[in-house]
């Protein structure tokens with residue numbers, strides 16, 4: 001059912017790597033990694049690798065090679081657990097001893113839907129097995145440390161993102177700007193904007209001075225990315241941007257994120273601001 005594995009280090013390389021089943025006990029998402037090839041890898045679009053239960057044996061979350069390059073179809077031989085990019089899990093894992101384990105059973109608003117918090121990495125919710133019953137992911141013992149983004153042609157853009165937007169690994173390069181909106185494809189990847197739509201890019205929509213010490217900034221955002229507002233007092237070829245003090249900012253559900261920067265400690269004027277997007281669990 002599953003073919004050769006692409007090997008990457010497991011994403012569950014913290015002490016927190018165990019799900020729980022009342023019927024079979026602990027299920028370890030990091031078995032002997034890195035000394036053996038087993039262990040579950042959490043990716044931006046799909047999971048791969050093997051979890052292990054002493055009572056149930058190996059549980060296969062996917063081979064890391066979905067047919068279309070970015071999501072298992074869960075038809076034919078193309079099976080595995082998918083990630084929608086904003087933390088929600090779906091699809092199927094497979095155990096030779098206990099059968100299918102269903103991650104996509106829940107409606108979008110269900111509080112028990114299997115989910116990864118992209119800010120903390122903590123996993124919550126349940127998967128369902130016809131033979132084992134509910135498998136608890138929200139054990140407080142299961143947390144993702146990193147999100148895998150394989151970039152096999154090393155152009156700075158993950159394979160899954162190139163396949164999703166272009167259907168190949170060759171159209172986008174380290175310097176291409178396919179839609180010619182002024183934002184290179186590498187930057188559209190970092191911001192997860194549409195590289196084939198010249199009206200889609202990381203955009204600051206408004207910047208308003210509220211007082212001598214406060215500036216309000218609003219920008220277009222996507223829930224698959226995190227943001228920082230950076231500030232500097234001089235623009236030059238060697239500008240050093242500094243965090244505004246707000247730290248990591250998640251996207252507002254509306255797609256428009258606003259924050260007020262307090263810059264009383266910065267006495268110089270003028271001040272310049274920019275917004276930076278970055279991938280969750282990538283630092």
Ligand SMILES: [Ca+2]
Nearest residue numbers: 151153155157
């Ligand atoms: Ca690439």
Ligand SMILES: [Ca+2]
Nearest residue numbers: 177179181183
């Ligand atoms: Ca572009």
Ligand SMILES: [Ca+2]
Nearest residue numbers: 194195197200
């Ligand atoms: Ca674009």
